[in-house]
Amino acid sequence: MFEKVLIANRGEIALRVLRACRELGVRTVAVYSSADADSAVVRLADEAVRIGPAEARRSYLNAAAIVEAARRTGAQAVHPGYGFLSEDADFAEICADNGLTFIGPPPSVMSALSDKATARAWMRRAGLPLPPGSVETLPTAQRAAEIAAEVGYPVIVKAAAGGGGRGMTVVHAPGDLPRAYARTRAAAQAAFGDDRVYVERYLTDARHVEVQVLCDGNGSGVHLGTRDCSVQRRHQKLVEEAPAPSLPAAVADSIARAALRGVLEVGFTGAGTVEFLVDDADRFHFLEINCRIQVEHPVTEMITGIDLVHEQLHIAAGVPLRMRQSDVRPHGVAVECRVNVEDPDRGFAPTPGRLDRFHPPGGPFTRVDTHGRPGYVVGPHYDSLLAKVAVWAPERELALDRLERALDEFDIGGPGVRTTIPFVRRVLDDAAFRKGHYSTGLVDRLLRAAAPADDAAAGAAAPTADGAVPSGPDQRRN
Known part of the structure; x- marks a missing residue:
């Protein structure tokens, strides 16, 4: 194991890593x-180094x-x-060149998976189903129109280098495609320095289901089951739960096995997440692979009893995977919401x-991951995530009541502080959500509905909630 680890982040995730270390x-x-x-992380760390001013480009x-x-420490x-x-x-490559272990996959794997077009091609070779659309990027609007005509509208135009919910445009009619392209x-x-795009069929009323994986440097890996992250706004998640509700056991098993097969195919190491869209016929389609710990990792930890950051550290230190698939035994239901300093009544x-x-x-x-405290000043410079509240129960209804x-x-x-907890309460009170039958369209439906007067009052009286859109462009998350 390492003797000393530098935490290259801030906020609640920096504290999470510090505690694991x-x-x-x-x-x-x-x-x-x-x-x-x-x-808090500066106060609790063994050493702390100022690396720049508030502007993320010059610090984090x-x-x-x-x-x-x-190197200095x-x-x-x-x-x-x-x-x-x-x-x-x-x-990651700079770290390696300076004799530092980057706690994550090899740079070559990260580079390939960050390019969504390359990742799609790899996953197709590994046998994972893709949404109907182009595998290669599309150099002209005419070619994009041909693909859209083949798969049918609506379609979504996506940046090959996109991330954090950016670089996506939904198109409902052929006449709108050239401009959207x-x-x-x-x-x-402008955002990524890479203008390549591809086109997929846009799956309306789909569910966003993801699989947590752990892989070591010896070619061994396990999956830790599914999470549902369909409650999201502008592709940013608000509420997550594990396991994904109302998903047939055979489908959940197929998704998890496919996810593990895909990451092992590309030589992935560490903790990662494979994301899928699941349509209303329970057909699943590969979306992307995230090469890092996810914001929503606590729900997987709560149903499996496995500390994902501990495992990241051990794998990065060269320790063989400390479990087999048969050792992973999820139990119960965990639900998490993100508490962001945002105002739902003003577009978050x-x-x-x-x-x-x-x-x-x-x-x-009940688990709360946060860096907040009385007197803490939430600044305008970074993502507005302040806390995550996660709960566990033996069954889903009690878990929702507990949250x-x-x-x-x-x-x-x-x-002037507001949070999105009042909006999360609306999600938890929604009949479709309570039944476990919901999709990525849930939040838009709730936003179109008139906000109840008591929620507005609650937001003014006791501001606290969760949100979806980052307040700064530099700490993208999903």
């Missing part, structure tokens, strides 16, 4: 921007500053968390400010 007897180095000088995205901090490895540089193959290419070039606009009150919930089988109880206990307040 401490439990394994590993010393930690926190890096921080000037905006995070009084953060500054690979040179992070590597220099690791004698860290042996770098844990990137999620967002920022966590899926940056160039950063041009707009998506321009946006992709970020509402940064000082937290005069911050009292997380407690109680049995509602926990959210009722969560007290967050400060001048």
